[in-house]
Amino acid sequence: MLVTGGAGFIGSNFIVYFLETYKDTKVVNLDLLTYAGDLSNLSELENNSNYTFVEGDICDTALVNSLFETYKFSGVIHFAAESHVDNSIKNPDAFVKTNVNGTFNLLDVAKKHWMEGPFTFKMGCENNRFHHISTDEVYGTLGETGLFTEDTPYAPNSPYSASKASSDFIVRSYFHTYGMNVVTTNCSNNYGPKQHDEKLIPTIIRKAITNEPIPIYGDGKNIRDWLYVLDHCTGIDLAFQKGKAGETYNVGGKNERDNLYIVHKICEILDSIKPKEDGGSYAELITFVTDRPGHDFRYAIDATKLENELGWKASENFESGIMKTIEWYLNKYNN
Ligand code: NAD
Numbered sequence: 001m002l003v004t005g006g007a008g009f010i011g012s013n014f015i016v017y018f019l020e021t022y023k024d025t026k027v028v029n030l031d032l033l034t035y036a037g038d039l040s041n042l043s044e045l046e047n048n049s050n051y052t053f054v055e056g057d058i059c060d061t062a063l064v065n066s067l068f069e070t071y072k073f074s075g076v077i078h079f080a081a082e083s084h085v086d087n088s089i090k091n092p093d094a095f096v097k098t099n100v101n102g103t104f105n106l107l108d109v110a111k112k113h114w115m116e117g118p119f120t121f122k123m124g125c126e127n128n129r130f131h132h133i134s135t136d137e138v139y140g141t142l143g144e145t146g147l148f149t150e151d152t153p154y155a156p157n158s159p160y161s162a163s164k165a166s167s168d169f170i171v172r173s174y175f176h177t178y179g180m181n182v183v184t185t186n187c188s189n190n191y192g193p194k195q196h197d198e199k200l201i202p203t204i205i206r207k208a209i210t211n212e213p214i215p216i217y218g219d220g221k222n223i224r225d226w227l228y229v230l231d232h233c234t235g236i237d238l239a240f241q242k243g244k245a246g247e248t249y250n251v252g253g254k255n256e257r258d259n260l261y262i263v264h265k266i267c268e269i270l271d272s273i274k275p276k277e278d279g280g281s282y283a284e285l286i287t288f289v290t291d292r293p294g295h296d297f298r299y300a301i302d303a304t305k306l307e308n309e310l311g312w313k314a315s316e317n318f319e320s321g322i323m324k325t326i327e328w329y330l331n332k333y334n335n
Contacts, residue, residue, distance in 0.1 A: 002073040004058050004106065005080030007031040009195040010133070010229055012041035014079070017233040019050055026050045028071055030064070031080065032057045041194045058102035061109060068113040076110055077131045077240060078103065084198055085137075085160045089293060092159035099163035100170070103132065107174050107182075115178065131240045132171040132184040136225070136252065137161035139186075141296035149302045150186075150248050157294050168248070175246035183243040185236055188252035188301045192229030192321065193328040200259065201322075204266050205329040208282040209274065214267075218291030220260035223298040227253040228321035231314040235303075238310045252301025253314035265319070269326055 001018075005011040006029035015027055031037045033055055045051040056063045058080045067073075080102060082088065082095045107130060114128040139148040140155030154169075156162040174180040191201045207214040235251040243249055257265075267282035276282055306312040316324075 001025060001027045002030060002067065002071070002076045003027050004030045004076070004078045005037075007033055007037035007039055007041055007053075008079060008083070009036075009041075009192075009199075010190055010232060011079035012038075012194050013192065013229045014077070014233045014236060015042065015051070016044050017230060018237065019045065019048060021237070023050075026052070026071075028052045028054060028067060028073070030054045030056055030058060030067065034082075036083065036196050038194075038196075059097060059105050061105055064106060064109045065112075068109055073110075073113075074127060075129045075131070075240070076106060077133065077236065078106055079133045081133075081164070082160070084196075085158045086198075086292065088158055088160035088163070092163075095159050095163040096166075099160075100166045103167035104170050106130075107171060107180070111174060111178055111180055115180065128181060129240060129245075130171070130174070130180060130182045131236065132168065132182065133236065134168050134184050134186045135161065135164050136186050136188045136250065136299050136301050137296065138165040138168055139299075142298040142300055144298070147300045147302035148186075148250060150250055150305055157296055172246070172248075181245045183239055183245065184248040185239050185243075185306075186248060186250050186301075187232050187235070188225035188227050188299055190227055190229045190232050192325050195229075201262065201266070201325060202329060204263050205270070205326060206333055208267060208270055208285060209330070209333055211276075212285065213287035214263060214282075214285045215287055215289045216259055216263055217289060217295060220263065220288065221258050221297075222295060223256050223258045223300070225252045225300045226255045226257055226262075226318050226321075227251065227314065228316035228324075231316055231321075234315075235306055235312050238312050239306065242310050244309075249306045249310070250301050250303050251306060251312075252303045253317070254301075254303075255314075255318040256298075256300050257318055262322075265322060266326060269323065273326075274330065
């Protein structure tokens with residue numbers, strides 16, 4: 001298996017989960033180690049002979065080609081991306097390069113090896129699956145009601161979501177044009193261990209315990225549908241193994257929470273397990289800052305297709321998952 005972006009948040013959780021679940025599978029992790037990649041996320045695998053790390057760029061055709069030649073991958077799970085919306089507002093170029101061109105490069109090399117090369121399998125390459133990891137942000141924003149389904153029209157609003165939408169369409173075209181065995185999952189916001197410090201939940205925990213202002217965009221009323229990262233991993237696993245070629249599957253755990261709820265919940269838990277030194281509440285540190293431009297109001301996922309067709313079910317609700325997450329970050333930041 002080739003896994004891209006496996007030194008990042010979701011990819012690293014996925015590789016550890018996957019190698020623990022399937023003991024006879026071998027994984028090559030191709031990751032450029034941008035600011036978002038961290039090899040310590042994979043420290044559990046140091047002595048695992050089924051795991052190989054390769055530092056490199058998914059846009060590098062010669063490198064990706066040589067990896068396919070060397071390892072004869074039977075499947076690809078593609079996580080690598082520029083993933084932070086705020087960075088995409090300041091520097092969209094890197095998002096187009098990695099998310100659009102990089103996805104195209106991987107797909108095209110995979111197609112050459114699986115469908116045209118000396119190791120050609122049947123047309124449609126049934127045995128060789130390309131799984132593309134995407135986001136619910138491609139659907140744009142919701143009002144107070146409604147859910148994103150797989151049929152919701154794409155309406156991306158940030159350079160990040162536009163680059164992911166573009167990559168989803170390229171993946172789709174390789175199924176419809178060439179009969180390539182692709183599947184795409186569109187997931188809601190993830191949280192859990194190993195997420196980069198820049199993201200909302202690690203920022204809230206870090207700022208609270210260092211007694212700094214906790215920044216919250218606008219009025220804090222924006223709503224996201226939060227999924228514990230290991231539930232995302234089981235959803236990917238099912239869609240990769242059992243999903244239908246050419247299909248897309250939404251992944252989400254029905255955990256809509258607004259940012260104000262999230263920050264107050266984390267402060268409340270910290271108040272009880274790590275009381276603030278001055279005897280106050282961490283909530284006193286909440287500071288509202290100028291809203292992100294084009295900030296989508298609400299995302300909410302309908303994951304019925306993944307649940308009914310493939311039998312997926314989330315195991316954590318937000319309140320159980322956030323407890324584990326806080327414990328993990330307290331351990332990280334105290335070290
Ligand atoms: P992340 O930013 O934590 O990790 C991205 C990884 O990709 C990093 O290790 C980075 O070094 C690597 N990378 C970046 N550019 C690369 C390149 N050109 N070549 C090789 N490697 C490169 O991201 P994440 O949060 O783990 O997200 C993983 C995937 O899941 C992304 O495709 C993202 O769009 C998608 N997704 C994320 C969320 C979320 O809430 N985090 C939700 C839905 C979907």
